[in-house]
Amino acid sequence: MEYKFREIEKKWQQHWNQTNAYKVSNESSKPKFYVLDMFPYPSGAGLHVGHPLGYIASDIFSRFKRLKGYNVLHPMGYDAFGLPAEQYAIEHGVHPAVSTDANIANFRKQLDNIGFCFDWDRQVKTSDPQYYKWTQWIFLQLFNSFFNRQMQKAEPISNLIASFEKEGSSASGIKPSAFSFTADEWKAFDDAAKQNILMDYRLAFCGYGEVNWCEALGTVLANDEVVNGVSERGGHPVVKKKLRQWYLRITEYADRLLEGLERIEFSDSMKEMQTNWIGKSSGAEIDFDVKSENGTVKSLRVYTTRPDTIFGVDFMVVAPELDIVEDMKSAEQATAVDEYLAYVKSRSERERMAEKRISGVFTGAYAINPFNGQEIPIWISEYVLAGYGTGAIMAVPCGDERDHKFAKHFNIPITNIIGKYYDGEEANATKDAILENSDFLNGMLMRDAIEVVINKLEEKGIGIRKTNYKMRDAAFSRQRYWGEPFPIVWKDGVAYALDEKDLPLTLPDVESYSPGPEGEGPLANIGEWVNSYTSYKTPSGDGGLLETNTMPGYAGSSWYFLRYMDPHNTEEFCSRKASDYWGQVDLYIGGTEHAVGHLLYSRMWTKVLFDLGYIGHDEPYRKLVNQGMIQGSSRFVYRLMWSISGSADFDNSKLCSVLFSKGIANEIQTDSDANKKYKNVLNEILRKIYSDRKDLVVREINISQVHVDVNIVDGYELDIEAFKKWRNGEYEDAEFILEEDGKYICGSEVEKMSKSKFNTVNPDDLVNKYGADTFRMYEMFLGPVEISKPWDTKGIEGVHRFLKKLWRLFYDEVKGQVWNDEKANDAELKVLHKCIKKIEDDTERFSFNTAVSTFMIAVNELSDLKCSKKEILEQLLIMLTPYAPHVSEELWSLLGNSGSVLDATFPKFEEKYVKESAKAYPVAINGKTRTEITLALDITQQEVEAIVLKDEVVLKWLDGKQPKKVIYVKNKMINLVV
RNA sequence: GCCCAGAUGGCGGAAUUGGUAGACGCGUCAGACUCAAAAUCUGGUAUCUUCACGGAUGUGCAGGUUCGAUUCCUGUUCUGGGCACCA
Structure with missing residues (x-):
């Protein structure tokens, strides 16, 4: 009887399907465990061997937890909106919904091949109106909320309105704003004025932002579609263009997002990446008076983390795209400035940051140092970005490398305020220098001077203490078709929310996917749809036009983990009962490429839903494991x-x-x-x-x-x-x-594995040739799940051989059944229990590759012992179930068990079977291992010294000398220092 | 440019808390079985050196800490991921 994996795998997959073996209930007396894979985008290319790596890991862990007595939720679904489907539609005229569904069907077939334990009854698809109804609903919660800074939480916008009615714009707990009004003034405003002010506070709000505009294609391009400043398709020039956009006010959550990192198990590097992305810094905003030719610009506000260097400022740099540049430029510099602006307009942010070549132009205007009246030239350069701080910096060449290079390049004289710390060749960002050439700060330690300067600035009213974040509010709209429509209707320039009862606002079918006029999305071309809410009642009158932007890819993926808990609920996005039962995702597996996108957005959405009382936890993922890329x-x-x-x-x-x-x-x-x-x-x-x-x-x-x-x-x-x-x-x-x-x-x-490089390996082929169990174990055997590594199919034979060898412990091709009911001996029990301990430890710490090795070792040892005893093998099968479920179930059933091995109990490790009384110690002389001596474990230091110093090899190496020291570490090693 | 990660035999990797570097598998070499092949089994396999016993070297590179470093520290090179509209 041989190992017929194809028959076995087909048989049990059908059986598990028929018996609903993977159906998960929200009612259980068992403790819960939620294992989640990052939401896949169903790409048209199908799965390659890199994709299932994380799914296999999470599948193993889910099955392991089930054997450990947990009620395990392990769902799967599709992040189905996205650019590739729309691009495919443009090129082939196939509706994105059609191509997406075809991709999903293919994806599903490929997943099924590998034998995952997903509960498919809970599948979700973001492009399904029954799903995006709730994405729109959550958007409305964001739209109808503001962040109360005093309470540090989201609250209904009605609270803000109530505050305005009582206290006007001086209401406590709100963020600073350009609007200033009294309670009475607020009450007198018309609705448009009120809405305009409220928009400045909503968590989902409208603003203006720059996009990649390609005139030739008449469309807005994703960063991905722009290569070296031209469109990927056709190579047309791309410039930046300002468009009305939706944003999420994630910056208000910056501190909460930082604080939350302390309560979740993400890798340190992942936390570091998020922390750096948020980029919290403290410093000051300083206003400099400006002297310019036409005098229209009165002052320039800069943000600096180093106000102590205020006397080392040799020039200012302003982001070229700021409006004030236009007003500051002198007649003499106008041409140079305009030329430079044209150049910058063609540059992407990424290019600007990565640029090594130094460029910039003097504006012809000067800033006045508020402390000593010195005139400081104002430059523009692409290395300063408009979005960070105030979009202007005070440049201190002796203390900042970029400023230093800039000064050297343009021959701007450098003031040294840090004495010997600056060598004239390289900037030094120290805070330890004693200040020189610094007026009232002379002789002061830099790190102390920071406070002194900020206090002085505030005292003189020319600056304020300021905490800054590098993170910007998240752009939340796309000029595309294949995404969630916004439940927003515009009336006289004011955005109004649709009523919840009108959700979902469904995506209309379109004839063409080409963009609307002025870079608007394709929806703008369907007048019928845009006007379909003409009878809609807004507070300022009836009618209005539907928003034609759609939501970005991360909308649906920011809350999907909640929908899996209660996927068929038609009344709510997820019942509180379901979310209270399942709570946080206990284990989230996915790649680091989502480090700062999806993982921050979904954390923010969770916090908002928590603040508004819809769920009971404010961090979505308790533990995150990053899978490496294959x-x-x-x-x-x-x-x-x-x-x-x-x-x-x-x-x-x-x-x-x-x-x-x-x-x-x-x-x-x-x-x-x-x-x-x-x-x-x-x-x-x-x-x-x-x-x-x-x-x-x-x-x-x-x-x-x-x-x-x-x-x-x-x-x-x-x-x-x-x-x-x-x-x-x-x-x-x-x-x-x-x-x-x-x-x-x-x-x-x-x-990178990709079709165009002809280096993709299809899991279907491997499953067909070796079986799903071999494939699963081989993917794990390749190496640690977190590490990126190249795929090599060569070694798969070894894993397949292992499963055949396992099979032979039960059935021999010639003799037939070899397993028996004999009683296990000590040696066999030792093999088993060593294995139990290691498999349990390795699985718990996601070291699946060493777990596979452990199985190999156990099977090798049992083969050597000629052990085919059911007592031992049965336990081995249970442990193997998460890794190779099909063969485990088959052998489990052949051993005469009636129930499924999926519901067996993980074996219990017993120390007594593996206890050793002696150990072969490595003996080193001066750290180099020279011999090995077997000693009892309970031996004392004196006894060790006595035995070791009589050893022939040791004596030879000591060469008559007395050891200075004998280091004996119990259960580890012995080292003699000569 | 900035942020994060990785680097160990011919290859994938192991060494969990600073304690025998190379588990396990692939490949390869030799042998057994066979008419032959496949499958299977047994043994060897980091490098250099030695008839052998043994010795020397060795975890990207250069230093440091330590009785002892793949592991900790400093610097550095290369490779991969992210950098706000791919998902």
């Missing part, structure tokens, strides 16, 4: 680019492809003799094709490196026959220049 290992062939001299009138199309094996290609490029030799070879090939054309000769050998499908390469050796059939026979007539041993060897490189 990279592709690409293979290359080296193709000749024909270069022929002679008469030009020959038929190019007759030329065949010539492919050099890697070694030959290298040789040709590095060795002139080889080059000559292969020219002759090529000339012979040429003769074969053009027997009548002796005048044609190969001029030079140029070789291009071409990706080849990794699936037709065995290791590095190309399967030439398969290659000839590849790409519809493109290389059918190719000539191959092989290595001496007759092989064609490919080049290789580790790159």
Whole structure:
């Protein structure tokens, strides 16, 4: 009886399906455990072997927790809105809903192949109106809330209105705003004025922001679609354009997002990334008087974390896109400024930050140092971004590297305020220097001077203490079709929320996915839809136009973990009872690429829902495990680019492809003799094709490196026959220049796994060849789940062999059943319990690769002991269930068990079976291990010294000398210091 | 440019708290079984050196702390991820 994995896997997948083995109930006496995978986008390319890595890890953990007696929620669904589906629609005319559903069906089939324990009854899809109804509903909660700074929480906007009615704009607990009014004035405002003010406080609000505008395509492009400043498609120029946008006021939650990190188990690096993204800093805002030609700009406000360096300011830098630049420029500098502005407009933020080349222009205006009246030139440069701080900095070259380079480049004189700490060559950002050339700060330690200056600024009324955040409010709209419509109607320039009873506001079908006028989304082209709420009642009258932006990709994924708890609820996004039962996600598995996007947004949404009383916890994920990325290992062939001299009138199309094996290609490029030799070879090939054309000769050998499908390469050796059939026979007539041993060897490189690089490996093929159990275990065996590594299919045989070896402990091909009911002996029990301990520990700490090794060791040892005892094997099967559920269930049932192994109880480790009384200690002399001595575990230091000093090897190394010290660490090692 | 991570045999990796570097698997070499092959089994396999016993070197690179460093510290190189409209 052999291991027929295909039959076994099919049989049990069907069985589990029929018996609803993975159905999870919200009612259970067991403790709950919630395991979640990051929401997948159902891409048209389907799954490659990199995708299931995290799913297998979470599946193992879910099954493990189930064996440990938990009620485990492990759902799966689809983040189905997104750009690729829309792009596909533009190119192929297929409705995104149709292509998305096809992708989902394919995705699902691929997942099912691998045998996951998802409860598919709970599947969600963000593009389903029954789902996005609640995304819109939550948006309305954000729209109808403001952040009460005093309470540090979101509250209904009606509270704010009540405060305004009582106290006007001086109401306590609200953020500073440009609006200033009394309670009476507030009451007298018309609705439009009131709404305008409220918009400044809403957690979801409207503002203006810059987008990548491509005039030629008439559309707004994602950052992804802009490469080197031009559109990816067509290479058209891209400039920045201001458009009305929706935003989420995530900055109000900056401190809560920081504080929450202390209460959740994310890796330190992940917390660091989020902390850095939020970028909290403290310093001061300082107003400088401005002297400019036309005098329209009176002052310039800068933000600095180092007010102590105020006397080291040698120039100012203003973000070029700020409006004041226009008013500050002098007549003489106007042309240079305008040219520079045009340049900056074509630059993306990323390019500006990454730019090493220093650029900038003097505006012709000066700022006045408020303490000593010194005139400071005001420059503009792309390295200062409008979005951070006030968009203007005071540059202190002796203390800041960027400022220093800028000053050196433009020959701006540098004031040294830190004495010997500055060497004239490199800036020094120290806070430990004693200040010089600093007026009233002279002689003061810099770190002390910070406070002194801030106090002085506030006293003189020219500056304030200021906490700043690098994080900006999150842009929350897209000029696209395939996303959630906003439940907003515009009337006379005012945005009004739709009534909850009108949700969902469904996405209309469109004929064309091209953008509307002025960069608006495609919805703007459907007048019928935009006007469909004309009878809608707003407080300022009837009618209005629907918002034509749609929500971004992260809208639906910011709360999906809550919907899984109560996916069919038609009354609420998730009942409080369900969210109280499941609570936080206990284990969240996904890649680090979401470190600062999704993981911050969903944390914010959770906090808002918590503040408003809809859920009982304010952090969505208790523990996060980051899976590494599986990279592709690409293979290359080296193709000749024909270069022929002679008469030009020959038929190019007759030329065949010539492919050099890697070694030959290298040789040709590095060795002139080889080059000559292969020219002759090529000339012979040429003769074969053009027997009548002796005048044609190969001029030079140029070789291009071409990706080849990794699936037709065995290791590095190309399967030439398969290659000839590849790409519809493109290389059918190719000539191959092989290595001496007759092989064609490919080049290789580790790159991102992607279809275009022909380095994707499809899990379906591997499951078909080796089975899901082998595939699952092999993915885990590759290495730690958190680490990125290249995929290599080679080792999968080893894991498959392991499962066959396991099978042979139960059934022999010749003898049939070998398992028996004999009583286990001490050696066998020791193997089992060593295994229990290690599997339990390794699984708990997500060290799945070492767990697989442990299974291998156990099976090897049991094979050596010729142990086929049910007493031992049965326990082993339970432990193996999370990793290889199909074979475990099959053998479990063959052992005569009636219930499913999925519901067995994880074996209990017992110390007494593994207890040792002695240990073979490594003995080192001066830290170098020289021998090994076996000692009892309860031995004393004196006894150790006595025994060790009699050892022959030790005596040889001591060479008659007395050891200075004998270090004995119980259960570890012995070291003699000479 | 900024933030984060990683680097160990021919390859993937192990070493959980500073204590025998290379578990386990792949590959490879030798052997057994076989008419042969596959499958399976047994043994070897970091590098250099030695007939051998053994010795020396060795965890990206350069330093440091320690009786002892893959592990801690400082600097550095390369590779990967993110940088606000891919998801």
